[in-house]
Amino acid sequence: MPGDPLHPVLGGQIPFDDTALEVESRAEFDSHLARHTLAGLIILGLHLELDPPDFAGVDVTGTLFVGCRLSDDVEIDLIRRGAHLVPPFDARPYPTHPATLYTPEDLAAGFGSGGFAGMYDTTVYQHFVDHGGASPDLREALSQRLHDAGIDNALGKALSAWVANHNAKAAVGIMGGHAAARGSEAYRMAATLAWRLAAAGRLVVTGGGPGVMEAANLGAYFANRPADQLDSAIEMLAAAPHFADHDPYTAAALAVRAAFPAPPTAATDVVGRLRNGGLALPTWLYGHEPANLFAGQIGKYFSNAVREDSILRLSRGGIVFAPGWAGTVQEIFQAATKTFYQTDGPSGAFVFLGVDHWQQLPVEALLRPLLAKSPHGDQSDLIVVTDSLDEAMAALSR
16 A cells, blocks of 8 residues: 555565554454554454453554454444444355465365365355356455455565565566376476476465466475475376366375375464465466465465466566466566566566477567567567576576
């Protein structure tokens, strides 16, 4: 919002961590309550109708309650005394203001008893479809926007924590076809490159879908394991190669996670979770695709436009474009526009992985003269088209 201090390393796009103002647990809430002031704080998603707190004598000037549950008389009293309330929307299977990013366990919840159809991820997608899809009514639209604002906020906090331990240029985006079969050459190359990047301390960022995106998060998930274990995991996954076979596809992913469990990580250790598979930013617009269950943290959006912009905005250390078609080509030119104007600051390399594929499309021929005319100087040297993972690593390490 206007006036927020912005992180200079991230091109002024991510606010500094607002954790000091945000209250996300009852214990934290009670500690503030004991000091008789909640003034200026943001209270997120607490069930305050249970064991109701005593607000008598508590300063609530400018306190913002978002998605909290309170009794009607308490709500009226708080508003009269200067608080602001954004109530939760009832009958939604998703939180209207999530305080944290999702985990694979969150999205896969329910699979054991109900299969793909019973998963939390699928339940939310079905709700999305039943309420108008990309054209919801006003109530549903407001609820979805509140949800996505919560994801934005959680993402900002996660990236601030990552930057404090690394730097903004450590984030590398990996894009590519959602239909790339498990075990295919494109899948293996994306997984191996991501394995090398994550082992080198880079944050792998994907669109959170299947195909190349899953391969990239899978590689990051195995960053602290030897290459032969990554190969073994790919062989296990290749038994269910196509995402359209929802149940076996998801079951194979869960089997790999069970065979190669991630190191235990505290729920509050966002950086540790990001190291266990990187970051994925999927969307319920494509909720018919099984969830990518190898990312360490998942920012799932209703808005595909916000999600796509976020992926490219965060990938300041370069972007890998593995073989893909319409969606990938759209992302290429969206990224090129940002780089041309340096919308989010200087850009890393554009690595096009798979020479044969990218020779079929005139992407390089269009991009080089475009980026050469950037008002910030000739940036055409950012483009690298290669089949070599060594060359890709060198370009992304410049």
